[in-house]
Amino acid sequence: MRMSTRVIHAGQRPEPVTGAVMPPIFTSSTYAQRSPGEHTGFEYSRSHNPTRYALERMIARLEGSTLSESDDVTFGGFGFASGLAAMDCVCELLTAGDEVVCFDDVYGGTNRQFQRVRARSQGLRVKFVDCSDVAKFERAMTPKTALVWVESPSNPMLKLCDLRAIARAAKAKNPGVLLVCDNTFATPMNQRPIELGFDVVHHSATKYLGGHSDVVGGVLVTGNRELAQRIRFHQNAVGAVMSPFDSYLVLRGIKTLAVRMERHGESAGRIADWLESHSQVDRVIYPGLASHPQHPLAKRQMEGFGGMITFFVKGGLDEARRFLESVHLFTLAESLGGVESLIEHPAIMTHASVPPEMRRELGISDTLIRLSVGIEDVEDLIADLSLGFAAARSRSNGRTSRPREGGPAGRKAAPGRRR
Numbered sequence: 384m385r386m387s388t389r390v391i392h393a394g395q396r397p398e399p400v401t402g403a404v405m406p407p408i409f410t411s412s413t414y415a416q417r418s419p420g421e422h423t424g425f426e427y428s429r430s431h432n433p434t435r436y437a438l439e440r441m442i443a444r445l446e447g448s449t450l451s452e453s454d455d456v457t458f459g460g461f462g463f464a465s466g467l468a469a470m471d472c473v474c475e476l477l478t479a480g481d482e483v484v485c486f487d488d489v490y491g492g493t494n495r496q497f498q499r500v501r502a503r504s505q506g507l508r509v510k511f512v513d514c515s516d517v518a519k520f521e522r523a524m525t526p527k528t529a530l531v532w533v534e535s536p537s538n539p540m541l542k543l544c545d546l547r548a549i550a551r552a553a554k555a556k557n558p559g560v561l562l563v564c565d566n567t568f569a570t571p572m573n574q575r576p577i578e579l580g581f582d583v584v585h586h587s588a589t590k591y592l593g594g595h596s597d598v599v600g601g602v603l604v605t606g607n608r609e610l611a612q613r614i615r616f617h618q619n620a621v622g623a624v625m626s627p628f629d630s631y632l633v634l635r636g637i638k639t640l641a642v643r644m645e646r647h648g649e650s651a652g653r654i655a656d657w658l659e660s661h662s663q664v665d666r667v668i669y670p671g672l673a674s675h676p677q678h679p680l681a682k683r684q685m686e687g688f689g690g691m692i693t694f695f696v697k698g699g700l701d702e703a704r705r706f707l708e709s710v711h712l713f714t715l716a717e718s719l720g721g722v723e724s725l726i727e728h729p730a731i732m733t734h735a736s737v738p739p740e741m742r743r744e745l746g747i748s749d750t751l752i753r754l755s756v757g758i759e760d761v762e763d764l765i766a767d768l769s770l771g772f773a774a775a776r777s778r779s780n781g782r783t784s785r786p787r788e789g790g791p792a793g794r795k796a797a798p799g800r801r802r
């Protein structure tokens with residue numbers, strides 16, 4: 384099956400009792416047994432839930448796991464309460480004191496869990512390395528490295544990791560190393576790390592998989608039978624599972640993943656071109672632009688370039704702030720990957736948990752703006768961004784003359800709360 388068929392049918396079967404085409408939301412916490420220990424395969428919903436299974440089987444097949452039902456009941460797909468809970472499960476696969484190599488340009492919460500939780504509670508020794516440079520990665524990787532964690536494209540600098548080259552280099556140094564790729568930005572529509580030699584794919588299902596900004600969730604997929612058994616054990620033993628309702632929402636979101644990603648990519652491509660030719664823009668970062676330093680790798684490794692764009696507005700924090708306050712269609716909010724367009728300021732918002740000196744090294748400056756391009760009409764989106772540029776040019780933000788339609792009253796001017 385091709386991907387746009389897979390997102391609708393992969394791993395799915397009609398519900399056996401009623402024939403329901405979409406799996407019912409099974410909220411039951413427990414299941415009747417005929418005789419002690421004799422059950423239908425479902426005992427207790429932390430361990431087994433039919434709605435979660437439907438999602439887990441779907442994402443497993445989308446990410447290219449070829450495990451059979453006898454290898455693993457959900458083909459190596461696992462649902463968690465959030466993306467960070469899924470990361471937590473990966474860490475539980477390690478042993479106290481293990482060595483980790485993590486891409487330096489990862490999601491702020493990934494950085495925080497490694498540095499401020501796992502280093503203390505588990506003694507993990509985490510090296511943050513620019514894995515977009517394979518030679519640097521190879522120098523950091525040792526025969527004792529137990530886990531490699533990368534993200535591609537990365538957040539927010541949209542750097543790419545050459546997944547095939549990293550997998551080859553890592554396994555040459557330590558065949559037992561666990562290779563994990565956070566595939567949240569690319570989605571399986573655009574990139575499938577397991578097919579490129581990775582052991583585990585991680586997602587914040589909160590983003591493109593759910594796609595409608597109405598659910599928080601995480602998933603892991605492996606195509607390796609032994610790893611699937613270990614993840615299954617830990618998913619149940621640690622217990623941060625995805626709820627039946629959330630599983631239903633993510634599965635429902637995935638049904639339109641192919642058409643959504645096509646539109647996200649088309650519109651983001653148009654907007655990236657437009658931004659690149661704008662006189663008030665210093666630089667645009669989008670893997671689909673010929674000016675992206677890794678554009679050849681993007682073309683080789685990805686089937687589409689996604690909906691995320693990062694750009695530097697000319698000026699300083701004031702210009703960036705006026706821009707962010709003056710757009711109307713783009714909602715000023717953290718997160719990404721929904722049908723609606725979002726805009727944010729990584730230095731103050733999503734990446735506030737990254738230490739300031741590390742932010743500087745990564746290039747996360749005060750003029751850096753990140754867009755999650757939604758599936759609205761692209762002309763409307765471009766017109767909206769034009770308002771931002773006009774405000775950045777002027778002294779006022781124009782909010783009083785153009786109130787946000789139906790938006791929250793008293794929207795905070797400064798995005799400076801949290802963490």
Ligand SMILES: *Cc1c(COP(=O)(O)O)cnc(C)c1O
Pocket residue numbers: 465466467468490492493534538565567568586587588589590599600601
């Ligand atoms: C949001 C995000 C996460 C964390 O996922 P949650 O669902 O918020 O816990 C991890 N990685 C990336 C790339 C993300 O965007």
